Amino acid sequence: MANTKDNVILLVEDNADDEALAIRALKKNNILNEVVVARDGAEALDYLFGTGAYAGRDLTTPPQVVLLDLKLPKINGLEVLKRIREDARTRFQPVVVLTSSKEEQDLIGSYSLGANSYIRKPVDFSQFAEAVRQVGLYWLVLNEAPPKQL
Amino acid sequence: MKSTLRHSLLAGFVAALALLGLVAGFNWHYAARTQETAAWVAHTHEVRDQLNKALSSMQDVETGERGFVLTGIPAFLEPYHAAVEGVAARVRSLRTLTADNPEQRQILDALELHIKRKLDHSALVVQLRRDAGFALAQAEVVSGRGKAAMDAVRADITRMDTVEDTLLMERAATARREADTTRRLTLAGSSLSFLLLIAVFALVLRENRLRQRAEDEVDRFFSVALDMLCVSSSDGYFKRLNPAFSQTLGWSNEEMLARPYLDFIHPDDYSATLQEVERQIAAKKAVFNFENRYRHKDGSWRWLSWKSVPQPGGLMYATARDITERKQVEEKLATTTKALADFKAALDAHGIISIADVRGKILHVNDNFCAISKYSREELLGQDHRLINSGHHPKAFIRDLWQTITSGRVWKGEIRNRAKDGSFYWVDTVIMPIIEANGKPSQFISTRSDITERKLAEEQVVQLDAELHAHAAQLEAANKELESFAYSVSHDLRAPLRGMDGFSQALLEDYEGQLDATGQDYLRRVRAGAQHMGQLIDDLLSLSLVTRSEMTLDPVNLTALARKVIAELQPQQAGRAVQWEVSDPLNARGDPRLLQLALVNLLANALKFTGKCEQARIEFGQQVQGTEPVFFVRDNGAGFDMAYADRLFGAFQRLHTRLEFPGTGIGLATVQRIIHRHGGRVWAEAQPGKGATFYFTLPTAE
Numbered sequence: 001m002a003n004t005k006d007n008v009i010l011l012v013e014d015n016a017d018d019e020a021l022a023i024r025a026l027k028k029n030n031i032l033n034e035v036v037v038a039r040d041g042a043e044a045l046d047y048l049f050g051t052g053a054y055a056g057r058d059l060t061t062p063p064q065v066v067l068l069d070l071k072l073p074k075i076n077g078l079e080v081l082k083r084i085r086e087d088a089r090t091r092f093q094p095v096v097v098l099t100s101s102k103e104e105q106d107l108i109g110s111y112s113l114g115a116n117s118y119i120r121k122p123v124d125f126s127q128f129a130e131a132v133r134q135v136g137l138y139w140l141v142l143n144e145a146p147p148k149q150l
Numbered sequence: 151m152k153s154t155l156r157h158s159l160l161a162g163f164v165a166a167l168a169l170l171g172l173v174a175g176f177n178w179h180y181a182a183r184t185q186e187t188a189a190w191v192a193h194t195h196e197v198r199d200q201l202n203k204a205l206s207s208m209q210d211v212e213t214g215e216r217g218f219v220l221t222g223i224p225a226f227l228e229p230y231h232a233a234v235e236g237v238a239a240r241v242r243s244l245r246t247l248t249a250d251n252p253e254q255r256q257i258l259d260a261l262e263l264h265i266k267r268k269l270d271h272s273a274l275v276v277q278l279r280r281d282a283g284f285a286l287a288q289a290e291v292v293s294g295r296g297k298a299a300m301d302a303v304r305a306d307i308t309r310m311d312t313v314e315d316t317l318l319m320e321r322a323a324t325a326r327r328e329a330d331t332t333r334r335l336t337l338a339g340s341s342l343s344f345l346l347l348i349a350v351f352a353l354v355l356r357e358n359r360l361r362q363r364a365e366d367e368v369d370r371f372f373s374v375a376l377d378m379l380c381v382s383s384s385d386g387y388f389k390r391l392n393p394a395f396s397q398t399l400g401w402s403n404e405e406m407l408a409r410p411y412l413d414f415i416h417p418d419d420y421s422a423t424l425q426e427v428e429r430q431i432a433a434k435k436a437v438f439n440f441e442n443r444y445r446h447k448d449g450s451w452r453w454l455s456w457k458s459v460p461q462p463g464g465l466m467y468a469t470a471r472d473i474t475e476r477k478q479v480e481e482k483l484a485t486t487t488k489a490l491a492d493f494k495a496a497l498d499a500h501g502i503i504s505i506a507d508v509r510g511k512i513l514h515v516n517d518n519f520c521a522i523s524k525y526s527r528e529e530l531l532g533q534d535h536r537l538i539n540s541g542h543h544p545k546a547f548i549r550d551l552w553q554t555i556t557s558g559r560v561w562k563g564e565i566r567n568r569a570k571d572g573s574f575y576w577v578d579t580v581i582m583p584i585i586e587a588n589g590k591p592s593q594f595i596s597t598r599s600d601i602t603e604r605k606l607a608e609e610q611v612v613q614l615d616a617e618l619h620a621h622a623a624q625l626e627a628a629n630k631e632l633e634s635f636a637y638s639v640s641h642d643l644r645a646p647l648r649g650m651d652g653f654s655q656a657l658l659e660d661y662e663g664q665l666d667a668t669g670q671d672y673l674r675r676v677r678a679g680a681q682h683m684g685q686l687i688d689d690l691l692s693l694s695l696v697t698r699s700e701m702t703l704d705p706v707n708l709t710a711l712a713r714k715v716i717a718e719l720q721p722q723q724a725g726r727a728v729q730w731e732v733s734d735p736l737n738a739r740g741d742p743r744l745l746q747l748a749l750v751n752l753l754a755n756a757l758k759f760t761g762k763c764e765q766a767r768i769e770f771g772q773q774v775q776g777t778e779p780v781f782f783v784r785d786n787g788a789g790f791d792m793a794y795a796d797r798l799f800g801a802f803q804r805l806h807t808r809l810e811f812p813g814t815g816i817g818l819a820t821v822q823r824i825i826h827r828h829g830g831r832v833w834a835e836a837q838p839g840k841g842a843t844f845y846f847t848l849p850t851a852e
Contacts, residue, residue, distance in 0.1 A: 017645065018645060018648065021656075024656060070641070100640060100642070121644070122648075123683075124681050125651045125655040125656075
């Protein structure tokens with residue numbers, strides 16, 4: 001598995017349990033990339049654009065993948081996705097929506113804003129771990145990231 | 151002009167006749183005078199004859215006297231005596247002849263005296279001769295007394311002769327003068343009357359010529375007149391006909407003149423015609439205006455309208471006009487009029503009708519109008535239509551109405567009016583302007599039908615609609631709420647379950663050695679509980695989705711859909727012997743997604759409840775119950791007791807324990823909601839241990 005420090009995973013998740021479970025699932029699947037956790041939408045955007053707490057961050061290394069929950073404090077997931085796609089610096093950023101819901105409005109909203117994938121978090125942790133394994137395999141290993149400077 | 155001419159002719163004739171009479175009178179008079187003159191000439195001659203005879207007798211007396219004297223022979227006295235007698239007769243005769251002439255009578259008196267003197271002298275001489283002898287007698291003769299007396303007689307006779315001659319001359323001259331006058335008068339009178347007669351003759355000729363011309367004109371008129379002209383007589387025949395008769399009736403003149411005119415008259419018109427003729431003859435001066443039918447040579451009947459004037463001698467002058475076309479037009483008019491009247495009656499029976507003038511004044515209303523407006527006709531006529539204005543419509547509405555109809559267009563619309571008792575009624579109205587030749591409307595005809603009930607119903611509909619909208623809004627609000635609830639459930643309710651399951655798993659993995667079998671079992675039960683609740687939440691969401699989602703109605707191939715579902719169910723039947731039977735074709739109309747969800751639930755149910763069968767058999771097909779096509783899903787599985795059938799489709803209702811058959815009890819509730827949303831029905835028949843059949847109906851595919 002790819003495990004270079006460069007390939008950061010940005011996990012946008014407000015629920016500490018889900019965060020812990022996600023990180024456990026990643027670890028269980030030997031995905032050792034650095035996981036940056038943003039606990040609300042605003043924090044996620046700060047990280048991505050080097051603002052706020054992340055002011056001055058080197059933006060030349062974008063996250064390998066953003067795992068984005070939808071129901072978030074401050075700025076919700078769809079809005080975060082929208083801003084990512086609107087900004088030239090992040091418009092090719094791979095974003096995988098990882099959320100509890102499979103409501104139609106969420107699915108349509110995510111895909112129409114340019115989500116690369118939509119994964120529903122199962123209740124069964126075994127299934128959840130399997131999903132995380134596959135996401136990691138796909139986005140961190142198989143998928144070719146877009147060129148860094150466009 | 152004509153009477154002047156006639157007067158001239160008459161005057162000419164009278165003048166000519168008078169002149170001729172005058173001439174005849176003159177001639178008569180002249181003839182009489184001539185006769186008289188002739189008589190006077192004869193008279194004169196007779197007088198002179200008598201005078202001569204008297205003289206001759208006197209000379210005879212002298213001769214006889216002298217002879218006797220000389221001879222003394224008595225025989226010489228015989229002429230003497232005869233002459234004395236003759237003289238007396240001559241004198242008597244002369245006295246008669248000259249009775250009317252005093253001058254002659256006077257001379258005659260002298261003559262008579264002289265004759266007596268001579269005769270007396272002669273008698274003396276004779277006496278002397280006889281008695282005294284010759285000498286004395288001779289002396290007496292020589293004395294000359296006898297000669298003087300004789301000379302006096304001669305002188306008297308000559309005088310009378312001269313007088314008579316002069317008279318004769320005078321009378322002859324008078325007669326000549328009168329004859330000349332008469333000749334002249336006769337010539338003048340004859341000439342004048344001749345001229346007069348010539349003039350009269352010329353006038354008569356001229357009049358005759360004019361009359362002939364007039365007659366020719368009359369004849370020509372008679373011939374060219376479009377009207378039929380005829381003369382008929384009391385014997386029932388035509389005497390004369392103009393060509394219009396044969397042109398109109400097709401018969402030749404000869405044919406029509408040869409038969410009584412009644413032969414040509416329609417049998418139905420016989421008596422009326424005869425009556426009319428008799429009436430007219432009786433009244434004499436009546437000019438009648440009468441219609442009857444004459445037979446055309448081609449067998450058809452022509453209507454004729456007659457005008458006639460009876461003439462003396464039983465003749466009748468008549469004109470007739472072919473009014474067949476007019477009659478036909480009248481008939482057609484009558485038919486049309488009747489049709490119009492029927493039409494009007496139908497309209498009156500059905501509609502509420504009024505006619506108004508250009509100012510809106512009511513000129514006519516029908517009974518329906520009075521009935522609905524509750525005004526009497528008298529109250530309405532002459533009134534303005536505003537009388538029934540309800541004030542409901544805005545001014546612009548009324549203005550538009552007036553602009554439309556005054557510009558000659560038909561206005562259609564619905565109007566609310568107010569009846570006399572203040573109640574309102576609605577009429578569906580069509581106002582049609584009557585356009586005159588000048589292009590402007592003169593009247594407006596309004597036909598209406600009572601739509602009050604419909605309007606009330608519409609108002610109710612509007613009200614119901616408003617209520618419905620309110621309900622819909624409430625429903626929508628409720629749906630929104632449900633939506634956000636579901637959203638929230640979807641996101642938030644499952645997260646804790648993931649935590650419970652995830653950390654239980656973490657415990658089992660990371661602390662396996664520190665937990666005994668019971669502890670591990672408990673953790674597994676926590677996980678199972680969490681997972682079951684996750685399933686419950688998912689099922690609830692899909693149940694709510696059935697209610698929340700938009701629904702389409704498309705043709706759906708249920709066979710294909712079922713096969714797809716069966717394919718997806720393959721993992722759950724691993725290691726089992728399951729016989730699927732799906733009829734083909736099965737078509738319906740509905741929402742493909744919802745129907746798929748229903749089929750998933752039904753087929754998965756069947757698969758689940760046949761789980762304990764050695765040979766599972768699941769059938770999806772269609773049958774007709776009554777007239778209705780019904781779909782069914784039949785299995786030979788566990789079945790159920792029909793006593794609980796009413797609980798079958800309730801959410802969270804289960805007829806088996808989760809140990810027997812796992813499940814949330816939401817599947818059939820979802821099926822029922824889907825079928826109900828499609829307007830169908832769903833029910834089940836089952837026997838414990840002998841399988842179950844689920845029936846449902848759907849709108850059929852078209």
